[in-house]
Amino acid sequence: xxxxxxxxxxxxxxxxxxxxxxxxxxxxxxxxxxxxxxxxxxxxxxxxxxxxxxxxxxxxxxxxxxxxxxxxxxxxxxxxxxxxxxxxxxxxxxxxxxxxxxxxxxxxxxxxxxxxxxxxxxxxxxxxxxxxxxxxxxxxxxxxxxxxxxxxxxxxxxxxxxxxxxxxxxxxxxxxxxxxxxxxxxxxxxxxxxxxxxxxxxxxx
Numbered sequence: 343x344x345x346x347x348x349x350x351x352x353x354x355x356x357x358x359x360x361x362x363x364x365x366x367x368x369x370x371x372x373x374x375x376x377x378x379x380x381x382x383x384x385x386x387x388x389x390x391x392x393x394x395x396x397x398x399x400x401x402x403x404x405x406x407x408x409x410x411x412x413x414x415x416x417x418x419x420x421x422x423x424x425x426x427x428x429x430x431x432x433x434x435x436x437x438x439x440x441x442x443x444x445x446x447x448x449x450x451x452x453x454x455x456x457x458x459x460x461x462x463x464x465x466x467x468x469x470x471x472x473x474x475x476x477x478x479x480x481x482x483x484x485x486x487x488x489x490x491x492x493x494x495x496x497x498x499x500x501x502x503x504x505x506x507x508x509x510x511x512x513x514x515x516x517x518x519x520x521x522x523x524x525x526x527x528x529x530x531x532x533x534x535x536x537x538x539x540x541x542x543x544x545x546x547x
Contacts, residue, residue: 365511365517367505367508367519368504368519373497378494379528385420385497386420386421387527387528388501389419390414392500430455434451435452437450437500438450440507448507450499450500450503455496455500459492459496462492465485465492466489468485470482
């Protein structure tokens with residue numbers, strides 16, 4: 343099926359390219375399932391994917407001329423915590439600005455969402471520290487699950503707004519994004535991590 347053609351607020355007519363055409367939606371169910379299966383790794387892929395869409399969409403924006411957007415490095419900025427918080431805030435801020443420029447209603451709050459990200463990171467850190475079976479293994483698992491739930495909630499809120507934005511931008515319901523190669527990698531690594539975690543707790547019991 344041919345991708346719909348979008349006329350964005352910059353006057354650019356495009357469909358996007360490859361497996362990441364901007365204008366494609368991702369369901370919250372997909373985000374939840376992929377996040378759980380990948381043990382949270384999906385966060386990095388999602389940051390990469392949505393920033394690639396942003397780059398493709400704003401390629402013809404005169405006020406953004408000269409700016410460079412590197413999706414892969416953008417996704418990797420989530421590894422260092424403090425810098426990653428700033429990059430996530432910018433991520434949401436840019437999409438909020440796009441929505442407002444095109445008159446699309448949104449519920450994005452960069453500051454509040456970043457606070458959720460920071461909170462989730464702290465819970466995750468506590469989960470790693472307490473995840474040692476010799477310390478408080480069960481408590482560590484619970485804390486890690488809370489951190490995962492917070493990251494899912496943040497992605498779901500932002501993606502819901504993006505899905506609404508793509509639909510308004512194209513004038514028709516946005517098509518579902520194809521399953522990317524990066525998602526397959528997330529699944530494989532997630533299964534390995536889950537098996538390793540289960541084996542570690544079984545051997546310690």
